[in-house]
Amino acid sequence: MMGLTKISVLSKLIIPMALLGISCEKQNNNGIEEAPVISTVETTLQKEMPFKMGAAVNVSLLKNNTNYRNLVVKEFNSITAENAMKFASVHPSKDTYTWSEADYLVDFAITNGKRIHGHTLNWYKSLPDWVTKFQGTTAEWENLLKTHIQTVVSHFKGKVVSWDVVNEAINEDGTFRNSIWVQKLGVDYIGRAFQYAHEADPGALLFYNDYGHEFGPTKRTAIINLVNNLKGQGIPINGIGLQMHTRVTQTDSNLAAAISTAAATGLLVHISEIDIALNPDNNQSLTYTTDLGVQQAAKYKAVVKAYNAIPKAQQFGITQWNVTDGDSWIPSNYSRPDWPLPFDAQYRRKPAYQGILDGVK
Numbered sequence: 001m002m003g004l005t006k007i008s009v010l011s012k013l014i015i016p017m018a019l020l021g022i023s024c025e026k027q028n029n030n031g032i033e034e035a036p037v038i039s040t041v042e043t044t045l046q047k048e049m050p051f052k053m054g055a056a057v058n059v060s061l062l063k064n065n066t067n068y069r070n071l072v073v074k075e076f077n078s079i080t081a082e083n084a085m086k087f088a089s090v091h092p093s094k095d096t097y098t099w100s101e102a103d104y105l106v107d108f109a110i111t112n113g114k115r116i117h118g119h120t121l122n123w124y125k126s127l128p129d130w131v132t133k134f135q136g137t138t139a140e141w142e143n144l145l146k147t148h149i150q151t152v153v154s155h156f157k158g159k160v161v162s163w164d165v166v167n168e169a170i171n172e173d174g175t176f177r178n179s180i181w182v183q184k185l186g187v188d189y190i191g192r193a194f195q196y197a198h199e200a201d202p203g204a205l206l207f208y209n210d211y212g213h214e215f216g217p218t219k220r221t222a223i224i225n226l227v228n229n230l231k232g233q234g235i236p237i238n239g240i241g242l243q244m245h246t247r248v249t250q251t252d253s254n255l256a257a258a259i260s261t262a263a264a265t266g267l268l269v270h271i272s273e274i275d276i277a278l279n280p281d282n283n284q285s286l287t288y289t290t291d292l293g294v295q296q297a298a299k300y301k302a303v304v305k306a307y308n309a310i311p312k313a314q315q316f317g318i319t320q321w322n323v324t325d326g327d328s329w330i331p332s333n334y335s336r337p338d339w340p341l342p343f344d345a346q347y348r349r350k351p352a353y354q355g356i357l358d359g360v361k
Helices: 006-010 059-064 066-075 100-111 138-155 180-185 189-200 217-232 252-263 290-308 329-334 351-358
Strands: 053-057 078-081 115-122 162-167 205-210 239-242 245-247 268-277 315-320
Touching: 053 059, 053 066, 053 115, 059 066, 059 100, 078 100, 078 315, 100 115, 115 138, 115 189, 115 268, 138 180, 138 189, 162 189, 180 189, 189 205, 189 217, 205 217, 205 268, 217 252, 239 252, 252 268, 252 290, 268 290, 290 315, 290 351
Parallel strands: 053 078, 053 315, 078 115, 115 162, 162 205, 205 239, 239 268, 245 268, 268 315
Antiparallel strands: none
16 A cells, blocks of 8 residues: 555554453444544645645656556645646647647646646747747747747636746856847846736736756846846746755755745745755765665755745745656756655655655644
8 A cells, every 4th residue: 555654554444442451432322332443644745734735747657657646646736747838848830739738737637626837938948949940030039939928828827827937047157048038039038928928817826937046146146136127127927936956965054045035035935846866976876775865854854944934925835846766857867876856766755755744843
């Protein structure tokens, strides 16, 4: 029984407490003596945490892997599309939109009573060839941007609660990334992207999403400046996403500074893509150990504790990037062994799971 504790199993049995010297008999309406049944409610992330707990989800695994699907249903109350809503996935050619994967995910979320967060309307990666090879005027590029954003947001209007509108527009050195969007439209396209999304669904919450807030002040300050400038211009931005693809060697003080600085904007704060790598040095012979698990649990606890300290009204939630170690992007992307998530490849809870729970105690 996946994930069931011993007490959960015992809770389904009638406990013969009289054998322990404890009187446990009672009478029902017919005067027949009965033994009581002890009932317990199993701990899950979505039940125990005071804010939404989410996972980025792979639609193919959701469709075809029962263990994966069951764990998502059981543990999380917010869902992000890992890849199914990115530009190349939903808009593979200029006049063609393919909705099936994203629609499946949205329907799954609605059926199971989960919030759905859209990711992402604008990014410098995951672009189809027709975009990267597009030869148009500035006005035609602007129309391309606007049409894509408004078509996608309109399609999911009233279903997708929130969107990562622009993703990863800042370099590590604090400069704007020289993306195809900046090359064709200049940095002010960022504000217009938010305006286009807001026009298509005024009820959706709109986020700027980036990684590296916890690296140090250089990139973090640039991100905060961008967000505050958008706010100052009256751009409809509601939140800031901290991806938090981090590592067990990162300091607790840097993690806390990333979260508190984001909260100081007054916007919603979403830890939007968390995973905590155990093998940042790419050691090919590293194996998972109890000690590594304990270190990772402490780091998850530190993140959750810092997040739980910001104003409740700004807590949009914490979302992990995929579900288990076996589904994580990190081992394949970096060609190394790693175990960055709170569930192992066999869908079992790791010490990191308890670390998350301990973060709000």
